[in-house]
Amino acid sequence: MSAARRNPLVPWLGIAALAAWPLVEPYLPAWMHLGEPLTEVFVYAILGLGLNILTGFTGLLNLGVAAFAAIGAYTYSIATCEIYPFQLGFWPGLAVTAAAGALAGFLLGAPTLRVRGDYLAIVTLGFGEIVKDVLVNLDTITKGTQGINPVPPPSLLGTALEARGQYWLLLAFVVATFAGARALERSRVGRAWISIREDELASRAMGIRPDHAKMLAFAACASLAALSGALLVSRLSSSGEPSNYGFELSIVALCIIIVGGIGSVRGTLLGAVVMVGMNSIVLVRLSEALNSSGADAVQAGEPPAGIGAVWHFLRTWVQNVFLSPTNWKFLLFGLALILMMIFRPQGILPPLAVHEDPPEDEPGAPGAGQGARP
Amino acid sequence: MAMIRPMIRPIAAVTSALACLTLALAAAPAPQDGAKTLKVFSSLPRTGSANSQTTSIVNGIKMAIEERGGQVDGWTIAYEDLDDASPQKGNWDQNLEAANANKAAKDPACVGYIGTYNSGAAKIAMPILNKAGVVMVSPGNTYPGLTKPGAGEPNEPKIYRPSGKVSYFRVVPTDDIQGAVACEFCVQDLKAKKAFVLHDRELYGKGIADVFKKSAAASGLEVAGFEGVDPKASNYRSLVTKIRSTGADVVFYGGTTQNNAAQILKDLRSGGCKAPFVSPDGTFEKAYIEAAGKDAMSPEAGPVFITFGGLPSEKLTGLGAEFVKKYQAKHGEIPEAYAVYGYEACRVLLDAIDRADAKDRAAILAAVAATKDFRGALGTWSFDENGDTTHRTMSVNTVKDGEFSFVKAVDSGAGKAK
């Protein structure tokens, strides 16, 4: 508990350091230019913070958060792109997006209130797939796989922002979302969400209306996810293809909050850094490093016989497959996820309550106490 | 203090691990930024399903550079193979493509960008590179709207050219040409009356299928069905039943090998449908034959045709034939059809660097745009004012004894594009 009362300066220092980064960056060597990936981290952090409200606070597993991001991305694109009649501009576009997201959240949340646990998870997954299909198939409205171009970039006071401006604006969005999420967590509705997660029946007995609170959680999650979708496309100036908002994105968002520490607002930010960083920094740098070692798949001539054949077989295999760094990315990514879970199952920065949860012998914890764990 | 520790430790652990890794990686490859080095990037989906084609493209690029001994006009050419696909998606990722393009734009030594493979990715990269004045040569994009006014959305391609200049070029003919060629082939050579058109619901496949459908309407070929399929489905038997019930006498699939072209063919054949199966150059690769297997590709099962925006490797003459021979010697196999595009894209870029007076982005861009009567591996061709190749010789191929076999060449003629 008292950890929450740590030095109040720390978050401000963090924000200040992040805000100062673009000013410092030009003086650093090229490999330290992290502004670009960091901007991406911000977008994912907002998505993660949204999902954390639904899955982290309220305990409703959502495997289709990408659908909300897609709704946001396409609402924003249609509301602002020059080929449509609306052409609202950046800020009004965002407002419409957030509202559309909330509406989508209600629409999914309302009929599925009775559905729980993994059953709800697959409902959300299905919702995600349906949204993606609709975006592809209704190509008269959404331009199908062509995507919508061009989408206006983030702007402030009528001026379009360049990379640095976008960085600061997104940072501001993250800070605001973060503060909002923390405030929500401590608010009446936030406590209602958490008590629903812990015990829905008991919370009902305490006068909380679970249906009401769940709908709100859906709406808040969807609204933030939609916002992140809009920010993403405004940054890329294209809505991209609907396939960008598929199951894979939902999984990344889920990994962000779990790796960060499910239910923890601060953890979610760290989770975004880790997940995006792994993809956009570590794996990219790794393959750059390996690529420059210049391994070429070379093989020619007749395969020899006997032991030589085995040697030839292995050599060819290694040269064809194992020497190419891109062939290792799935493995590294997957191993990293597994290892992070094994060494820190509660996530990097779990909410404080988790520490004190007694490992009571729940149905979910078979074989507890066998001393099998090192 | 003791209470804070459990929080600080994980943060510290993660940040320091990340930092160490980044440091270690950054320290390892320190490219010698000599004064006379020019950099060429390629951005292709290297992770995931397109890997085999992009590997052949990268091989082609590397061969083009090696041919010149890594030097052009006294300048060293450094090449970097960027990946725009992420393992999470297993396919191209818009964030990574944007990051790649930005990386190239920011690198002062960068004078050329070979990519992208997917037209969707090009839409992201084009405006970024255009603003930075980096010339972009694509070995794989076939969506017409990227270059041709009026072929896509009304605001295309101008939205990809914020600087107003054409900085994007491609060495492949576009979908509108290929779709029309495929349709003409069905009508004139196969004497088809009724076609069933399938597509994979992606930019490339759907685009080409749309053109096919449009051309069919113009040439009196009835389209009995037009369906987008799920490229990840395990089989298409129920669709085959539907096709059988329409009595179509040709089936066209706008899609790629990765999007299950071979599976559709197999299901057609095992479902008892012998109609000719026609697909575009996204299937013009050995992987298609290997994935379909001997039985589905045998002449008894029913004919198979593949259109291609150029001549197949063994029909290439001159430089093209030489490239095939060299590739084979180096990699022990006939190159994939895409390899020659990668090779050609890189060669035309190097040629422009050679011709440019100043070795800067603007001069090199101008030199690429001025490419005229280039004697390349695909033939002799030029870039038109949109950045498209004037090379328009297409070919129709079939499969014989497990190899692609050339059927006929079609010169789609200039200005045919609709």
Add this chain to the structure above:
Amino acid sequence: MLRAVAAAEQLAILALARADGVPSFAADGTLSTWEVLSQQLVTGLSNGMIIALIAIGYTMVYGIVELINFAHGDLCMLGAFFALTAVGALGMDAWGGAGGTLGLVALLAATAVFCGSLNWTVNRLAYRPLRKASKLSLLVAAIGASFVLVNLGLFWGGMPMEVFSGGNSAAAPKAFPALVEPKPAFTVGDVIVSRPDVLVLCVTLPLMAGLTWLVRFTKLGKAMRAVAQNPTAAALMGIDVERVIGASFFIGGSLGGFAAVVYSIYNQTVGFQMGYRMGMDAFIAAVLGGIGNLPGAVLGGLLIGLVRAMSDGYIEARWTNSVVFGILILILVFRPSGLLGAKLREKV
């Protein structure tokens, strides 16, 4: 205008293409409405049975450790690669007659053991250390395992063997030899019931019966159910919970192995990314039927197969996924615990 450049050789190919005159290529077009419906039912049933087979292995593990096992489909994918390697190394596609049948049985058994062991190993390395952790951590570990298995498939696909196209394109889809030729076993009118259709039934039905017997009547099966319902009480009964969990991973995995072989023979294509759809279908089927419920998984699998076929046939293929998920959502809205599911413990 198109200018055809036709040499004699190419003309010959064209002539071959038109060997019996144009109409011979035309699909029959004579199928009656009923024949089309029956053909779609056959297709839906076969696909559904394959999905069901994957799904029961999935739901078994699911019921016991409450793990949404994202790696299950990828496990099947590796099983298919194992089978393809065996077929290629032994030249099994050339075996005919009794040898072929025996070979097929051996292939099924070997692949089942392979997949079972692999699933057991994944459980041991990735999931068991997380037994006391939250369900979501387990989920992320499963996602990670899925990526690792996919990558192993990519490596495997680059093996320089002929069946893997010499290993030159690791990522490309591979043809799986037609161990059971895709020829009609019998036809009713123009409705074709192919030999692979028959194979699917011949393999899946006995397996489902066997599994039902195992779970209902054997000591291990009862222990599995006991562990699923209350692991602590099971431990208090003297049941070695970890061993039972390991066993169910092995059995679930080996069912995936059987499914992989049947799938490969039926579809004749394997690729390193095919596990995604297999796992997804199994997941939907398992949830639709009711988590942990074996007959439910079979029912769910059949339903998905049939819905897919009907949607492909009578709606539009591009809407098929939406139709499947739409029906799924509707069913869950009205039956929140699946078709045959028991009431769910309220815990995420």
Add this chain to the structure above:
Amino acid sequence: MSAPAGRPMLRVQGLKCSFGQAEVLHGVHLEVHPGEIVSLIGANGAGKSTTLMCISRIHRSQGRIEFDGQDIGALPPEQVVRRGLAQVPEGRRIFPRLTVRENLEMGAFIRSDRDAIAQDMERVFGIFPILKERSSQQGGTLSGGEQQMLAIGRALMSRPRMLMMDEPSMGIAPLLVAKIFDTVRNVLRAQGMTILLVEQNANAALRMSDRAYVLETGSVVLAGTGEELLRDPRVREAYLGH
């Protein structure tokens, strides 16, 4: 206190158990001798159930747990059962979707002597005839009292030499509570079963126990024979309500 002489069947020394950073048992000592009924009483949250779960090795713990003179503190739970120490857990923990018969079979999981198992099942049916009537019903459909009988019967199926019972009276109709206590006292005891009983109903528990321990916030604060404790003013004040 008056512990009987001879080697105890169960001896727990310095048992400590923590959940996260919170230690809930601070070194519990207790002994149960062959043929005894020993009860463990205490308020809610005193750590009674945790103690039993530690002895059954469901929770990890420090300290020494000896059964029959052998250390069982490092064994996995199933080995504890195999040594002859069974538990009827709190809340019964019936397998709700197994039939009554299957539940009983699970109790005999460690055994493979089919005929003897069948005999034991008949014996359980003899003690609790209602279970026989319900033998093909699912466990979850039984009433609370019936479930408790099933839980006891299930534990007996492993042929334990010692039984630990956790709150057998909890949430059960008074008539059935009487029946269950009667069974403990007159049937099990008559068969020479050694029993460690955890009970909230201190009065009933002390009346049928040879000895008892009082547990308060993770430590044993009192011990004695059942009668001694029944008379002890502190116990009367805190647990007997007068």
